[in-house]
Amino acid sequence: MANLIEIKGVTHAYRTAAGPLPVLENLDIAVPEGEFCAVVGPSGCGKSTLTRLVAGLMRPDRGEVWLHGELVRSPRKTVGMAFQNPVMLEWRTVLQNVILPLEIVAPTMPRAEKEARASALLALVGLAGFEHKRPSELSGGMRQRASLCRAIVHRPDVLIMDEPFGALDAFTREDLWQTMHALRAKEPFTAVLITHDLREAVYLGDQVIVLSGRPATTQHIMRVNYPGPRLLDGLYTPECSEMLHVLRDQIRIAQGRDTTEEATT
Amino acid sequence: MSALRAAAVPLAAIVAFLGLWEFIVWANDWPNYKMASPSDLPPAFWKFRWFFVEMSWQTLWRTVAGLGIAVVAGTLLGMAMGFSRIARDALYPLLVGFNAIPKATLVPVIALIFIGQHDFNTVLMAFLISFFPIAVSVGIGLSTLEPEYRDILRSLGASRVTIFWKIALPKTLPEFFGALKVSVTLAFIGTNLVEIVSPHGRGLGALFKSGETNGDYPLMFAVLIALAALGIVLYYAVVVLERIFAGWAERPAQ
Numbered sequence A: 001m002a003n004l005i006e007i008k009g010v011t012h013a014y015r016t017a018a019g020p021l022p023v024l025e026n027l028d029i030a031v032p033e034g035e036f037c038a039v040v041g042p043s044g045c046g047k048s049t050l051t052r053l054v055a056g057l058m059r060p061d062r063g064e065v066w067l068h069g070e071l072v073r074s075p076r077k078t079v080g081m082a083f084q085n086p087v088m089l090e091w092r093t094v095l096q097n098v099i100l101p102l103e104i105v106a107p108t109m110p111r112a113e114k115e116a117r118a119s120a121l122l123a124l125v126g127l128a129g130f131e132h133k134r135p136s137e138l139s140g141g142m143r144q145r146a147s148l149c150r151a152i153v154h155r156p157d158v159l160i161m162d163e164p165f166g167a168l169d170a171f172t173r174e175d176l177w178q179t180m181h182a183l184r185a186k187e188p189f190t191a192v193l194i195t196h197d198l199r200e201a202v203y204l205g206d207q208v209i210v211l212s213g214r215p216a217t218t219q220h221i222m223r224v225n226y227p228g229p230r231l232l233d234g235l236y237t238p239e240c241s242e243m244l245h246v247l248r249d250q251i252r253i254a255q256g257r258d259t260t261e262e263a264t265t
Numbered sequence B: 001m002s003a004l005r006a007a008a009v010p011l012a013a014i015v016a017f018l019g020l021w022e023f024i025v026w027a028n029d030w031p032n033y034k035m036a037s038p039s040d041l042p043p044a045f046w047k048f049r050w051f052f053v054e055m056s057w058q059t060l061w062r063t064v065a066g067l068g069i070a071v072v073a074g075t076l077l078g079m080a081m082g083f084s085r086i087a088r089d090a091l092y093p094l095l096v097g098f099n100a101i102p103k104a105t106l107v108p109v110i111a112l113i114f115i116g117q118h119d120f121n122t123v124l125m126a127f128l129i130s131f132f133p134i135a136v137s138v139g140i141g142l143s144t145l146e147p148e149y150r151d152i153l154r155s156l157g158a159s160r161v162t163i164f165w166k167i168a169l170p171k172t173l174p175e176f177f178g179a180l181k182v183s184v185t186l187a188f189i190g191t192n193l194v195e196i197v198s199p200h201g202r203g204l205g206a207l208f209k210s211g212e213t214n215g216d217y218p219l220m221f222a223v224l225i226a227l228a229a230l231g232i233v234l235y236y237a238v239v240v241l242e243r244i245f246a247g248w249a250e251r252p253a254q
């Protein structure tokens, strides 16, 4: 299977008033088509920068980002994005919010077709009946569901999510994880999920990539062998505990503290 | 029932206010040339009714014209400041400095530059006095747009123009209308300032001045009432536009 996303030797520094701030260094990530790649790393290490590079919103100083065998130089219509802030446009209804990308990507698509597509997605994430509500009438979890629909309404081949569930409470978050699996079952996309929740990374990811502290490099890559079907109960099996343990250790190393040191204090 | 009460309370307050006014004038036995009383106003309105219609129209169209130019120029200035750091750094001190000048001092300056151009001067003043809040609000609205709002469209390759029309502009509409409510009041002040000061002015301000010249206090007070009415109409016209174009920003009552 070909790699749909390939990040090769990406190095990037922000130019700040205090001089260059190296953020990514020689980063390598490969995500095969249809796979779900979770990325974890210390806060401020450059995860959001990575999403902006993959989306083509920025170009790296060095290295290359390939999507679908094409070098990314600028934004492309085959990408979907979701952020921690669901960024609903308050002057549009929920349905009109979901349609937004189609207005850019497929301006000639008949309105009825756009609405049918958006309604179907909203129903899939459990928002049937909320199409004509204002975003302000929705709870945080519902807004994020709608935001996910908007991110995939134009059938992108890459879905990039930057801590989309980070602001939600634990139970809502678990609901959203299941919604994510429901969406994956219906909609083929390759996903990059930035998260700071290790359980989320294991529950959703086919592979989990641990980035080192800034400047970030690929510190550890873990294949997820989820025990059985992707059910929440699976998170409490020894296999998952083991994976979470490994990730925990890797994060400690990324943060610059090793396990032995912490054990003695 | 509650609708009746909602109307009755402010109405009663107005009646009480007029009654108090009438009483104070009567109790002090002030003559007409010192202080008019409410009962003097209807005759004054009736006597000068055609003047009131004509002059109100003059004041109205010039205020609206000045405000219209302020909206266009203010929005353009705001866009420049919102999109370009350099434009912001360059324009902001100039605008703040200009805004700090009490606009009354500009009236003779304008009158000297454009002698006798009464309509032009009036519209110009209404514009000069009212564009600042609009420019600032649009500028701040655009420059504080969260990057995610831009990125949901930019990541699809949308142009800056598209992002402006679909996201940035609608998102700044509530701030824009907030500023417009201030600006409409300011433009109205600007119009009247020129109308009152100009030697051969027209409009309600000129009518006010002729009342003053002729010692016709009831007329002067009648003009004040007419100005208040016109000001209310202008203000609520903006409120109606706001409801139509930025009604979404109102939180639903919980």
Ligand SMILES: Nc1ncnc2c1ncn2[C@@H]1O[C@H](COP(=O)(O)OP(=O)(O)O)[C@@H](O)[C@H]1O
Pocket: A014, A015, A016, A021, A023, A042, A043, A044, A045, A046, A047, A048, A049, A050
């Ligand atoms: N536009 C920018 N200009 C300068 N520095 C930035 C910019 N964006 C992010 N940074 C800095 O780069 C580092 C990485 O940022 P980011 O990619 O957002 O990290 P993360 O998402 O992992 O928390 C942070 O230290 C941040 O302050």
Ligand SMILES: [Mg+2]
Pocket: A047, A048, A162
């Ligand atoms: Mg981030």
